[in-house]
Amino acid sequence: MARMCGNSDTARLRGAFIAEVLANEPLCRDHWRMVLTLPQFPTTRAGQFVNLQCRPLDDLLGARQVDWPAGGTPRFTQPELTDRETMLRRPFSLAGRRDCDGKVELDVIYRTVGVGTHWMSELKPASSISILGPLGNGFRILPGKPSAVLVGGGVGIPPMLYLAEALTAGGKNIAAFLGARSAELFPLHLLTGGHVSPEGSPAECVAELAEWSVPTAVATDDGSLGFTGLVSEPFERWLDAGKLGADDVVVYSCGPEPMMQAVGDICIERGIECFLAMERHMACGMGTCQSCIVKIRDDSEQGWSFKLCCTDGPVFSAGDVIW
Amino acid sequence: MMADMSDEKTGPDLTVDIAGVPLANPLMTASGTCGYAQEYADFVDLKQLGAFVTKSITLRPRRGNDYPRVVETRAGMLNAIGLANVGLDIFLEEKIPQLRSLALPVFVNIAGTTIADYVAVAEALDEVDVVRGVELNISCPNVKEGGIQFGVDPRQIENITSAVRKACRNNKLIVKLSPNVSDIAVSARAAVEWGAEALSLINTFTAMAIDPETRRAVLSNGTGGLSGPAIRPIAVYMVRRVYTEVARDADVPIIAMGGIQFARDALEFLLAGATGLAVGTSLFVDPACLVKIRDGIGEYLARHGLSRVQDIIGAMED
Numbered sequence: 001m002a003r004m005c006g007n008s009d010t011a012r013l014r015g016a017f018i019a020e021v022l023a024n025e026p027l028c029r030d031h032w033r034m035v036l037t038l039p040q041f042p043t044t045r046a047g048q049f050v051n052l053q054c055r056p057l058d059d060l061l062g063a064r065q066v067d068w069p070a071g072g073t074p075r076f077t078q079p080e081l082t083d084r085e086t087m088l089r090r091p092f093s094l095a096g097r098r099d100c101d102g103k104v105e106l107d108v109i110y111r112t113v114g115v116g117t118h119w120m121s122e123l124k125p126a127s128s129i130s131i132l133g134p135l136g137n138g139f140r141i142l143p144g145k146p147s148a149v150l151v152g153g154g155v156g157i158p159p160m161l162y163l164a165e166a167l168t169a170g171g172k173n174i175a176a177f178l179g180a181r182s183a184e185l186f187p188l189h190l191l192t193g194g195h196v197s198p199e200g201s202p203a204e205c206v207a208e209l210a211e212w213s214v215p216t217a218v219a220t221d222d223g224s225l226g227f228t229g230l231v232s233e234p235f236e237r238w239l240d241a242g243k244l245g246a247d248d249v250v251v252y253s254c255g256p257e258p259m260m261q262a263v264g265d266i267c268i269e270r271g272i273e274c275f276l277a278m279e280r281h282m283a284c285g286m287g288t289c290q291s292c293i294v295k296i297r298d299d300s301e302q303g304w305s306f307k308l309c310c311t312d313g314p315v316f317s318a319g320d321v322i323w
Numbered sequence: 324m325m326a327d328m329s330d331e332k333t334g335p336d337l338t339v340d341i342a343g344v345p346l347a348n349p350l351m352t353a354s355g356t357c358g359y360a361q362e363y364a365d366f367v368d369l370k371q372l373g374a375f376v377t378k379s380i381t382l383r384p385r386r387g388n389d390y391p392r393v394v395e396t397r398a399g400m401l402n403a404i405g406l407a408n409v410g411l412d413i414f415l416e417e418k419i420p421q422l423r424s425l426a427l428p429v430f431v432n433i434a435g436t437t438i439a440d441y442v443a444v445a446e447a448l449d450e451v452d453v454v455r456g457v458e459l460n461i462s463c464p465n466v467k468e469g470g471i472q473f474g475v476d477p478r479q480i481e482n483i484t485s486a487v488r489k490a491c492r493n494n495k496l497i498v499k500l501s502p503n504v505s506d507i508a509v510s511a512r513a514a515v516e517w518g519a520e521a522l523s524l525i526n527t528f529t530a531m532a533i534d535p536e537t538r539r540a541v542l543s544n545g546t547g548g549l550s551g552p553a554i555r556p557i558a559v560y561m562v563r564r565v566y567t568e569v570a571r572d573a574d575v576p577i578i579a580m581g582g583i584q585f586a587r588d589a590l591e592f593l594l595a596g597a598t599g600l601a602v603g604t605s606l607f608v609d610p611a612c613l614v615k616i617r618d619g620i621g622e623y624l625a626r627h628g629l630s631r632v633q634d635i636i637g638a639m640e641d
Contacts, residue, residue: 014365016609053608087551088395089608132366132609283393283400284607286366288358288378290404291393306386306407311362 011040016132018057021123022105031155031187032121033095034108036131041104044097045138046163047252047277047315050106051089051285053130054116086116088283089132091310093254095158096165106131109158109187135285136314139163139275141170145250148172150214151235151263153179153255157187159277161208163252168212175202175238176209176216179231179259183224200227200234231255232262239270246271253277257323264318274318280309287311295322335624336631337617339373339598341576342495342520344428344455346373346599349589349632350617353580353603354378354432354458354499355404357610359418360425367610371617375427376601377418379434379460382443384410389543394532399551399582400604401530403544406434406463411444419451428455430497434463438473438486445490456494459487459519462501462526463548474501474526477513488518497578499523500565502554507561508568515573523578523601524565525558551604555582559591566596566637584612586619593620596637 019036096107152160180186194205202215218226254277267274280292292309337348351374387407435441461474498514502525527548532541558581579597
């Protein structure tokens with residue numbers, strides 16, 4: 001499938017844009033895939049994220065705020081009185097991008113966990129949403145290493161899809177290891193006729209990754225799909241079985257912190273370069289609120305400093321993260 | 324210096340004057356929500372503002388509090404960043420050149436643990452051309468020794484205001500008041516009496532969120548400062564009270580902040596008596612809201628047949 005079919009007008013500066021919802025469909029019990037379309041959006045990289053405003057556009061909100069007519073009776077329709085709406089934006093990693101016919105399409109895969117994401121799940125095609133971005137540093141693709149391994153867990157899986165595309169374009173051999181709590185929380189489609197190995201061996205079984213010919217292993221906590229247990233186990237076994245070392249492979253991971261820590265440790269032991277996309281609560285995503293701190297090793301007197309997940313990250317080298 | 328900021332369109336006159344510093348319009352950033360300006364360079368044309376207010380600067384760098392530092396609440400948020408900042412030396416060396424390129428009056432928010440700290444920072448900033456004023460942060464609720472002890476006792480306000488005033492030979496002195504007092508007019512009176520040339524209000528309210536599942540405070544600091552639309556009506560009241568009780572008669576301008584999201588919110592503060600308007604929490608959602616608010620004020624004035632924003636300052640009907 002050709003991802004680039006003509007040059008769309010790419011916006012020069014990052015900022016807040018109004019996007020139209022093209023599709024918004026459930027993938028599994030709690031995960032949804034939203035496709036947004038815009039006339040233009042700045043250049044993006046896998047691992048970057050966008051901040052979505054999980055409420056009606058501000059212009060509408062502003063209009064509702066003057067529902068208190070001069071001399072009239074207050075109608076108590078100010079949003080802070082009536083709606084369970086989020087004020088701050090919510091960060092979502094990009095799961096894909098297509099530039100087509102002078103338009104940009106962005107994929108966001110999200111899990112419904114609170115007020116904002118439930119609001120998102122009710123958005124119908126053709127409705128509007130405010131998107132701020134792109135934000136963060138994104139994954140680095142290192143020249144010289146022929147292979148790449150993607151290890152994703154839960155809501156850490158989406159950026160791996162975008163990364164698989166970028167790595168494929170970079171000519172890398174790729175394998176993926178994906179973890180979920182159970183089959184009903186696995187946010188991707190299984191390939192018809194594909195075989196999900198119960199031993200956790202990578203095979204072409206997940207549709208979204210088969211698109212890039214990426215063999216994939218799946219692990220679930222309850223064993224309802226693929227390997228039973230943590231995804232780091234089959235990942236470690238596979239590395240050793242293939243005798244893959246620092247010269248061969250780069251590992252990229254995103255998911256729950258215990259998973260990323262385990263994946264990072266496995267790589268550090270073997271001297272393999274490993275990049276982790278971290279997640280933090282953040283108010284702005286632009287480096288000003290200073291809330292999304294990650295403890296990162298450095299050569300300062302105390303040996304570490306706080307870095308910002310939003311602008312210094314979200315991607316950090318596994319060896320630099322202090323858990 | 325101000326010439327290139329004047330609005331090319333013919334519209335209402337939005338210029339205001341903060342203690343002798345002319346501003347192209349009343350809009351400015353609220354301290355702590357805008358970094359040192361470079362962060363927002365892609366997201367908003369800061370040259371459209373009236374002034375830029377920096378994050379708090381302390382004498383030495385501060386790492387700030389542990390994670391988590393923020394939590395969203397209904398129509399607002401709590402923060403306990405803990406005055407994380409690069410410190411005075413790096414600010415002067417690296418950040419001032421960036422701020423100079425804005426070609427805007429800059430007000431630097433300063434904080435400290437002792438009066439001597441505040442004075443040292445104010446002294447160093449007094450010789451910096453692009454800096455036109457210091458905003459005395461005596462109201463940060465998130466650091467035990469972060470200044471709030473100076474801001475809730477009128478005698479301490481007197482001590483610190485008079486000491487820093489002497490260090491401000493060129494810069495204007497703005498005192499940022501804490502709302503965590505029983506009567507903010509008492510704080511305002513003390514600040515003005517001892518040398519404040521402008522007043523900023525309000526800083527955040529000391530507040531707390533508890534996670535019932537863990538029975539622990541959500542923020543690592545325990546408490547945090549509440550900001551956002553949730554505090555706007557209290558802020559409007561406090562601006563009105565300070566304006567009528569102290570500022571109007573003393574001819575001291577008020578820079579108002581507290582939950583401004585839209586032009587209509589900003590108009591409330593102008594009518595209550597504010598000359599300057601600072602936006603904080605809403606910048607996190609969209610930094611460009613500053614320009615929309617500025618334009619919305621212009622549209623309101625035009626719609627009401629008014630030619631100058633100065634004509635509506637404090638002009639609410641009593």
